[in-house]
Structure formats: C-alpha cells, structure tokens
Amino acid sequence: MEELTKGDGYKVPAAHHPFMRLGLEKLEEFHDEIKDLEATLGDVVKLGSNDTEKKSAKLIKSLRAFEPSITMIGQIKSGKTSLVNAMIGRPDLLPADVNPWTSVVTSLHLNAPLPLDAPTATFQFFSQGEWDHLVENGGRIGELSSRAGADEELEKVREQIAEMREKTKARLGRKFELLLGQKHNYAELTDELVERYVCMGDDFEDLDEEDQQGQFADITKSADLYLSAPAIPMPFCLRDTPGVNDTFMMREQITINALRESRICVVVLSAHQALSSMDMGLIRLISNVKAREVVIFVNRIDELSNPADQVPEIRDSILQTLADNNGPENPEVIFGSAYWANIALSEDLNEIVSDSAEALYNWAEVALDSKTAGMETNELVWHLSGVPALYKALADRIAEGPGAEILTSSRKRALNLVSGVRASNSVVSMRLDGDNVDVMPHGELVTHLDKLEADNLALLNERLDIVFQQFGSRVDQSHKRFLDRALESLLQHLETNGEDQVWQYSPDGLRMLLRTSYQVMRRNVSSTCDQVFQVASTELAETYRTAFGVDVENFTITPPAAPEIPAPVSLGQTIALDLQTSWWKGWWKRRKGYRAFASGFYDLIEAETAPIVDELKVRQANGIRQMAERELTDFMAEQRALLTDISEKSNIGVDDLENIFGIKAQQEREELFDYIFEELSHGAAIDGSAA
Structure with missing residues (x-):
C-alpha cells in the first residue's frame, strides 16, 4: 500500500477515474446478465417471423431502458x-x-439511452394552480394554520410568501405568469445552465438577463439532466x-x-x-x-x-x-x-x-x-x-431488488414468446410434412381471446374489489379508533391537569395502524394477482391446444409476476400533532372550556388525517389496481399476437410455407429452440432460487 503522507501531491488525470468503479462490481455482474439475456433474445429473432423480431426487439429495448x-x-x-x-x-x-x-x-x-434529437436538460416550472396554492393558502402550513384559526401564524406565512412573490416578479418581470406550467428544454448541459434554474444568486440586478444565476429558481419544480458516467456500467x-x-x-x-x-x-x-x-x-x-x-x-x-x-x-x-x-x-x-x-x-x-x-x-x-x-x-x-x-x-x-425483477419478468416474457413461436413452428412442420392441421377459424379465435381477456379482467377486479373493500374498512376503523383514543386522552388530561398545561399526543400510533393495514393489503393484492394470472396462463395454454391441436414438447405459458406495490410514503406527511412547538401551544391557548377543546381537537385532527386516509384508500388503491390491470392486459396482448400469428400461418398455402421457411431451415430452428429454451429456463430457475 502506498503510504498516505502529508504533503503528498498526486495529479489526477482530467479524464475518467478508474477508481470510481470501486463498489460497483455487483452492478457490473448484473449488467453482464442483462447482456447475456439480450444475446439470447437476439437468437430468438432467428426463430420466426417479423412479428417475433419486433417482440424480441421490444424486450431488448425494455432491458436497455431499465433505469x-x-x-x-x-x-x-x-x-x-x-x-x-x-x-x-x-x-x-x-x-x-x-x-x-x-x-x-x-x-x-x-x-440513459436517448434519441439523437432528445434534450439533455429539461426544467419544469410549477403550474399556475401549484403556485396559487402556495401564494393564496400558504402551502401545507397555511392550510393547517387556517384550519386551526392560528391567524397570527398564518399572517407571518403570508408575509414571507409575499416577499418571495415580489422578488420573483422583480426578477422575471412580465414573463412570470406566462412561464408557470411551462417546460424549458436544452440540447447542451452546462454548469451555468443548471445554476440558472436551481441556484439563487443575490446580485442578479447587475447581471445580463441571459447570465442571471438563479433566474428561474423560485418557480422551477423539477430538473431532468442526462449525463454520461463512464464508471457506472449501466443506466440509473x-x-x-x-x-x-x-x-x-x-x-x-x-x-x-x-x-x-x-x-x-x-x-x-x-x-x-x-x-x-x-x-x-x-x-x-x-x-x-x-x-x-x-x-x-x-x-x-x-x-x-x-x-x-x-x-x-x-x-x-x-x-x-x-x-x-x-x-x-x-x-x-x-x-x-x-x-x-x-x-x-x-x-x-x-x-x-x-x-x-x-x-x-x-x-x-x-x-x-x-x-x-x-x-x-x-x-x-x-x-x-x-x-x-x-x-x-x-x-x-x-x-x-428491481434488477432481479426485470430479469425475471423479461425471461418469463421471452419463454412465453419462444413457446408461442415453437407452437407456430410445430404447425408449420406438420403442414410441411403433409399432415392435416385442424385449426380454430381465425374469427372464432379472436372472439375466444376477447372473452378470455374480459373474463380474467373481470375476475381480477372482482377479487381486488374485495381486497380494497377490506382494506378501506380496516383503514376507517383504525382512523376512528385513533381519533376516539386521542380524544379520550385529551379529556383525561383536562380532568387531571386542567387547561393550563399543554397536552401532547403522538400520531405515530395511527401511522403504525395504517401501515399494518397497508401491508396486509399488499400481501392480498399480490396473492390475488398471482392466482388470476395463473388462471389466465392456464386458459391460454389450453387455447393453444384446442385451437391448433398441437402438443409441443416443453410447452408452457408462464404467468407474469404480480406488480411491485409502492411503499405508503404519504404516511410520513407532517400533521398537526407532529408540530409540538409554539404553533401547537398557540392553538391550545386559544381554547377555553373542555367542550371547545374536545370539538376543536376532533375536527382539526380529523381534517388533518383525512387526506392521508383518502390517499391510501383512493389514490394508491386506484394506482395499484391500474398496475395489476396493465400487467394482465400486456400479458394477454403478447399472447394474442402469438396465437393470431399461428392462425395466419395455418392458412398459408404449403408452397408458400416452403418458400418462407424451407425444410432445412425448419430443422435448424428446432435445434435452436432447444438451445434457447434451455438458456432461458436456466436463467429463470436461478431467478426463482434467488427469490
């Protein structure tokens, strides 16, 4: 080891630093797995039609876009x-x-892989509604102060916002209102450009308008910057x-x-x-x-x-x-x-x-x-x-985590694609060998698939309705139980200590109850999705057999995984009881009489916690339902494309089939099927053991 001594100067090359790769070894291994799967998907392209090539290319694109x-x-x-x-x-x-x-x-x-004409920097401004919410209501603190009748605190918030608003208007002038809700895109990213949108400078009056540091900082909501990072082996x-x-x-x-x-x-x-x-x-x-x-x-x-x-x-x-x-x-x-x-x-x-x-x-x-x-x-x-x-x-x-999930999902989709193409290949082989293939008419197949998709979507939503109804009931019960307990604690405090001593009560109990309910819901949603997706895959496998009468070796339809359900981060939102400060003491001092304390407290905390409860019951539940539906419909769409492709091949004349495929090429594809299936199945087995 080179000795670390004071005064030891070391000139670092201006280009890429190799030592920046330290710690990223597992990411490099994961990226190698991605590349191996891409290579296997490249082999899948050789198996079938233009449609197969498009599906393989789409899978490769999704792997490369994983961020x-x-x-x-x-x-x-x-x-x-x-x-x-x-x-x-x-x-x-x-x-x-x-x-x-x-x-x-x-x-x-x-x-991140970008089209040639894509911007490398994008800055999104607050919308008019978001700005108005801050200016007119004082944001979350303004809402809380207004709800609690904390006029003095609300006035302080309004004064601070007015100061910010005036400075912003002075800097941006007449463009201010027009800029809200807009997005600025740039082809080239520079440090100076970032400073205009993210950093605030004090001496903007002395600068040229195009050079103003922090010119748009007050109204910028988000910035998306696209950079090359040679030390990091993949996008993130x-x-x-x-x-x-x-x-x-x-x-x-x-x-x-x-x-x-x-x-x-x-x-x-x-x-x-x-x-x-x-x-x-x-x-x-x-x-x-x-x-x-x-x-x-x-x-x-x-x-x-x-x-x-x-x-x-x-x-x-x-x-x-x-x-x-x-x-x-x-x-x-x-x-x-x-x-x-x-x-x-x-x-x-x-x-x-x-x-x-x-x-x-x-x-x-x-x-x-x-x-x-x-x-x-x-x-x-x-x-x-x-x-x-x-x-x-x-x-x-x-x-x-997400890496293992994208690999598992992609391998499942690739296996299904290979199984479908193999079934199609079997139909072609039988027809080239002179066998009669009794197939379901194309129109009847489409009608069957429409019904299969509608039935499984209905089954999914029917079972999710039960899960979310149970979840909503648990959340409502937890909410009411918390309010009742808090009110009882308040009254006991008043009876014991009177009105002069400020009462404190943590809302963490409510968060724990709601988090537990959410975890139960998450497990139930995952279980429901697994069951319905398995039903759909079983019915699709049966469709291959009944529609084309083909019994293919190693044929299987693998159901997709249940969607990963996001964490209930909204539970971390600050509410009135978290603010055990002068604000809460001010609320306390403005109350006189037990009845005023009780009714004021109940109304305040119910109003404060209701948005969190609604967020879980409505917005997050709806988002989870949409994720589950999208997973099922995407799965059905992939299988529909494969099945209709087989249906079309079954109607092509034998002479045309020979011209398209050829006997020798057909035999080569059979060998390639075995190799690809083994590769994908081995990868899926590794994923399963890791899970």
Whole structure:
C-alpha cells in the first residue's frame, strides 16, 4: 500500500477515474446478465417471423431502458448535493448552496439511452394552480394554520410568501405568469445552465438577463439532466431532493412524490447533528419504506476532530433514535465525506484543508485494511470518503431488488414468446410434412381471446374489489379508533391537569395502524394477482391446444409476476400533532372550556388525517389496481399476437410455407429452440432460487 503522507501531491488525470468503479462490481455482474439475456433474445429473432423480431426487439429495448432510481433525501446542510456531485464525478455540477425557497427535485439520468434529437436538460416550472396554492393558502402550513384559526401564524406565512412573490416578479418581470406550467428544454448541459434554474444568486440586478444565476429558481419544480458516467456500467437515476424541513412544507410533499418513484432511498445526515428531534420528518418518511431499501449515509466526518472514536458513538446514537421512534430496523449506516470524495476527483490533493487532512489520517487508521494495499493516494482518499461503500450498498439493492425483477419478468416474457413461436413452428412442420392441421377459424379465435381477456379482467377486479373493500374498512376503523383514543386522552388530561398545561399526543400510533393495514393489503393484492394470472396462463395454454391441436414438447405459458406495490410514503406527511412547538401551544391557548377543546381537537385532527386516509384508500388503491390491470392486459396482448400469428400461418398455402421457411431451415430452428429454451429456463430457475 502506498503510504498516505502529508504533503503528498498526486495529479489526477482530467479524464475518467478508474477508481470510481470501486463498489460497483455487483452492478457490473448484473449488467453482464442483462447482456447475456439480450444475446439470447437476439437468437430468438432467428426463430420466426417479423412479428417475433419486433417482440424480441421490444424486450431488448425494455432491458436497455431499465433505469433504477435512487432518491436522496436528508437534512438541509448535510452536504447531500455535494455527495451527489461526487458520485457522478462532477464536483461542480449541482449548486450546493441554494436559497431557502428552492424546492427543485433534480433527477440525474446517468447513461440513459436517448434519441439523437432528445434534450439533455429539461426544467419544469410549477403550474399556475401549484403556485396559487402556495401564494393564496400558504402551502401545507397555511392550510393547517387556517384550519386551526392560528391567524397570527398564518399572517407571518403570508408575509414571507409575499416577499418571495415580489422578488420573483422583480426578477422575471412580465414573463412570470406566462412561464408557470411551462417546460424549458436544452440540447447542451452546462454548469451555468443548471445554476440558472436551481441556484439563487443575490446580485442578479447587475447581471445580463441571459447570465442571471438563479433566474428561474423560485418557480422551477423539477430538473431532468442526462449525463454520461463512464464508471457506472449501466443506466440509473440519482434523484436529488430538497431538504424536508422548510417553512411551508412544500419540500416535504415534493420529496414524498419523489420517494414514490424510487425503490431505493439514501438518507444523508451530517455527522455533527446525526438525528435529532428536528429530523422527525425524515424518520417518518423512511419508516414507511422497506428497511432493506433504506441506506443511511453520515456525511461530513471530515469535520470531526477524532472520527475513529466518534463514528461508533454516532452510529449507536442514530440506531437508538430510530429504535425509539419506530424507524426502520437495522438499516445500513455508512460513514464518509463528500468533501474527501471531491478532493480525490480534483487535480491536486494538496488542496485539502489542514483540519480535514488530520481527520483523514485519523479515520485511515481504522478504515484501511489489507484490501486497500496497493491503492494509490487518490484511490485511498476515494475509499475513505465512503462513496465506494455507498455504491456497493446501492449496487446490491439494485441487483437483488428491481434488477432481479426485470430479469425475471423479461425471461418469463421471452419463454412465453419462444413457446408461442415453437407452437407456430410445430404447425408449420406438420403442414410441411403433409399432415392435416385442424385449426380454430381465425374469427372464432379472436372472439375466444376477447372473452378470455374480459373474463380474467373481470375476475381480477372482482377479487381486488374485495381486497380494497377490506382494506378501506380496516383503514376507517383504525382512523376512528385513533381519533376516539386521542380524544379520550385529551379529556383525561383536562380532568387531571386542567387547561393550563399543554397536552401532547403522538400520531405515530395511527401511522403504525395504517401501515399494518397497508401491508396486509399488499400481501392480498399480490396473492390475488398471482392466482388470476395463473388462471389466465392456464386458459391460454389450453387455447393453444384446442385451437391448433398441437402438443409441443416443453410447452408452457408462464404467468407474469404480480406488480411491485409502492411503499405508503404519504404516511410520513407532517400533521398537526407532529408540530409540538409554539404553533401547537398557540392553538391550545386559544381554547377555553373542555367542550371547545374536545370539538376543536376532533375536527382539526380529523381534517388533518383525512387526506392521508383518502390517499391510501383512493389514490394508491386506484394506482395499484391500474398496475395489476396493465400487467394482465400486456400479458394477454403478447399472447394474442402469438396465437393470431399461428392462425395466419395455418392458412398459408404449403408452397408458400416452403418458400418462407424451407425444410432445412425448419430443422435448424428446432435445434435452436432447444438451445434457447434451455438458456432461458436456466436463467429463470436461478431467478426463482434467488427469490
């Protein structure tokens, strides 16, 4: 191992850094599996018609477009954006110091396949309705204050919003109203361009309009940036979100929406503050995501005086805080420094500040081992930064979660395609051999398939109706039970302590009840889908036999997997009882008399929690139903295309069949069928054992 010594300058090549691949080994293995499956699908093209080629090409395209997403959430000033910049090898891409209003979700699409004329940067502005909700109602805080009659707090919110609105209008002028709801696309991505939409500058009056830093930052809702990342072996998306503890709770809702779109979440904390009462919003959000899909990265250990001794203490504190507040159990906690990572990417390691260098040497004493022997200096610093460990955690979760699912799904679809083409091939072989093939008339086949699809969709919805009805009843019961218990607790408090002592009551009990109901619903939906999809696949297999009278070796129709049901992240939304601050004390002091407390409290909390309950019962339930229906209809559409293709071949004249296929080519296809079926079946068996 090269000795890490003070004053040792190491010039890093300006191009790609090979050490950035550290930790991504499992992702490379997964990508190799994708390539192997693509090659097998390329062989499938040789089996059949143009239609088979189109279906294989579509499967290959979906594999290449697979883009697992990772949402980064965290404390304000945790260095989250600097960490994202380091992870993609672009230290200056995203501005780390944004203004207090900025609520932009920035999605970095790494290695995404794009058409030649596609933009590499897209910025979406808030719509008129979203802006009006903030300006007129004060966002979530404004809603809450208005509902509770907190006029003083509401007025403060309105004053702050008015200040923001005036500054925004002064910067954008008459274009302001016209820009809302629009989208700006750019062919070329630059750091300066990002700053115009994400970062706020104070001296915009002195700048030319085209060069204004942060010109559109106040009204930008999301940014999609497309980048090449040579070190990363496949496409994926890093989604950088604003901090959750902002004045109007705009960011909280935006972060919740971002979490819905990702299966993996990285929580970035600062080593100086770890987890505190200010971070309950973070804990509430990640408590509703599967523990395996949460990674905690404790940043800024470069600012600790003695990280070797302090890191274990911070780890214990984080785990204890999560345990005390019903957070995820045993999450993976990684310690590191975005500052060190960006130093490792820089031209000169001598740029590191002295205090940080001392912390680096201190951390190296416990963090380096025999595996790091032989690493050069910048690679050692990269290793100590924690980014390779973070990438390893993410690579494992991608490969074992959404990656394994896309492989399994694609292999099932490929097996079904091969089975269908093989059935078609058998019909052709029989006819070339001079056998009569008694087939179902084409029109009758189409009618049969229409009925089969309609019956299975009806069966799916009938059973899902039962699941969602049971879910809705459990949710309503949990909601009412919580309100009744909270009201009883309030009355007992008033009787015991009177009206002068402020009462506190945690809504976490409601969240736990609702989360349990959601988990039961999730299992029931998956079971229902598995049962209905199996019925559909069995009926389709029988259709092959009855429609064409062909008994094909190894013939099977594999049902699709039940859709992956998203986490109920809306349960993490802040409600009135979470705000045990001056706001809640103000509400308390405005009440006089037990009856006023009781009726006011019940109405307030019911109004506050009703949207969360409706979100689960209506929006999420409808979304899950649509996912299940889409899975079934896509499956039926693929099988319909295969069956109608066989029907058409059965009507082609024998002479035409010989011209299209040929006897020798037909024999070669039989050999290829055996090879492809074995390849796909072996892969599917591996997927099944891993699951």
